[in-house]
Amino acid sequence: MDDAALGDSSDQDLLSAHVAGHPHAFGELVRRHRDRLWAVALRTLGDREEAADAVQDALVSAFRAAHTFRGQSAVTTWLHRITVNACLDRARKAASRRTSPVDDTERLEQLLEPHESAEAPAERQDLHRELLTALAKLPVEQRAALVLVDMQGYPVAEAAAVLGVPTGTVKSRCARGRARLLPMLAHLRGATRDNSGLGRGRNRTPGASVPPAAEPRDPGPNDPAGVKGGGGRA
Template identity: 65%
Template sequence: MNSPPETPSPADRPAVSDADLLAAHITGDPHAFSEIVKRHRDRMWAVALRTLGDPDEAADAVQDAFVSAYRKAGSFRGEAAVTTWLHRIVVNACLDRMRRKSVRPVADDELIEAAERDAQLPDQTVEREVSMEVSAALKLLPADQRAALVLVDMMGYSVEDAAQVLQVPSGTVKSRCARGRAKLAPILSHLRNRSDLSRVSSAKGDRTS
């Protein structure tokens, strides 16, 4: 006598929502969380890499974040989308790494020196040069400003969505972005001759509307 077919795991069913996958993980499905990771790891990696500017640090931060999400899945209350919840964990993992390094804020005269030094670099492929210079410039910002700019200007998040990820008011996100852009302006002003700075994030990819 043939046994009845096994019920497919939620991870194997089409069009299963992130929330359903997380609920399945909480109730013991061994495949559900792996599906969540597959769906979102590239996006989480992009956020971590742009925030930290170092592939090894970004990889460690993403790993830490997913381990944390795996363990704390039961704390998810559905008040925000699963993607927002994951982004929040990844950003916090990045900020923790940045704070442990105790990055010293850069003085205005150092920003000017950096701008002059970068302007004298030999020409490279425009896209690669813009990407490298933006990454280097972001490292000069305080952690909170960098995180806000990565989400809003580079990943294409709305101010409101970024505020949910960072768990701060929308006005705080706007203020951090404004201060960050003001600090970046003297460093990246020479790029205006080659690329519209309002679209610098497009040169780095992964920007969504």
């Protein structure tokens, strides 16, 4: 496969090309999916730096484990599963040293989507802040399920594949998470539904900001560190 054909190749073909030694196939795969992986990580962890590190961990893992992919799910599902697992690992490790992942104005401003932070009405920003504050109080497993199903719009079956749990577990986690959110957000029920932040369909904000690349470390052509900070398709 030559470089000119990368953009027209399927995800699975790109992964196969990477396994076969193509130096740029994995980078193209990252460019396609990094924004969505970043959005999931940021909403799950509630911390910009932690989310960036989790995505980087996930990409390195995917880079190294590409040969284990058997095509039993979509490549994007496989990538999301690795990313969510990286987020859950980081959240569990951080639990003992962090009492509230979203507890200050600066952190909340970071979590707002760029277009909302700069231009959205104050009411929408306030609703988003309150939603994120409440979401951060949920157990991380419930939070991850709600992020995938209610914020990213994944079908329950696909969210279950990403999380590596039965569909019934996803439904249970979502139900428990919503039940815990309800009293925290009850005062918002009179607000416009469009401002609630939940149930907006998959990739509600495809332009989610991705942190800039780290300083180059002179990676080789196949070094996954070279993909950190990649954004959407060039």
